[in-house]
Amino acid sequence: MNDLCIELDHRPGALARMGEVLGAKGLSVEGGGVWSVDGRATAHFLFENGAAAAHALREAGIVVHAVNDVLVQRLKQDVPGQLGKIARRMADAGVNIEAMYSDHDHRLILVVDNYAAGREVSEAWERERAEHENNEGGAQR
Template identity: 60%
Template sequence: MQDVSIRLDDTPGTLAKMGECLGRAGISVEGGGAWVVGESGFAHFLFQDGEAARAALEAVGIEVLEVRDVVVQRLKQAVPGQLGQLTRRMADAGINIEALYSDHDHQLVLVVDKPEEARIVSAKWAVET
């Protein structure tokens, strides 16, 4: 799975244009979110093939900032504090979380500066909890 970070125009129809172009290309969004900061829209969306998503988006003039591998972790929803525990482990390991969201299967998606190290921390945390 890969995160695609995108800059979007803050105008009506921009998300529709994005979704339509991905649909035409047969590319499914697996999770993510979008928001406005200042006068620009930004988004992080999850795809099976981030480079295919990049190609489809750029073909219609949508600016792709980055395509990156992610760390995916299932939290036990009924157990309070799991997000804090996992993210504390990441911080203690010197891993910076740059974006965090959920996928369509209710899993936590982490975009981090050190994905290989984060996968190790995440796997160890999952076993211990």
């Protein structure tokens, strides 16, 4: 999966046009959002095929600033502080989070400035989560 950083015109219909372009090419948005700051609209959207989405958007004259690899995590939604913990681990590893949002499957999507280092943190987080779940399952038997 890939995150696309997209510049949209800050006007009615810009997001609709983007969605129509993608829909006409059979491309589905898997998560993301649009933010407007100081009259500029920037979007980060998740796609199964980022290259195809970027091509379709650029072909339609929509500016795509970047196609990014993403880190995907499933946080324990019932445990407060999960975002702070994973963000702290990224920060302690010198990784800056460029964008963060959820996908349609309630997973945390992170775009980071150092993908290799961020992936190490993400994989360690996932191993610990799996070990914890295995330990909880064994204790409940």
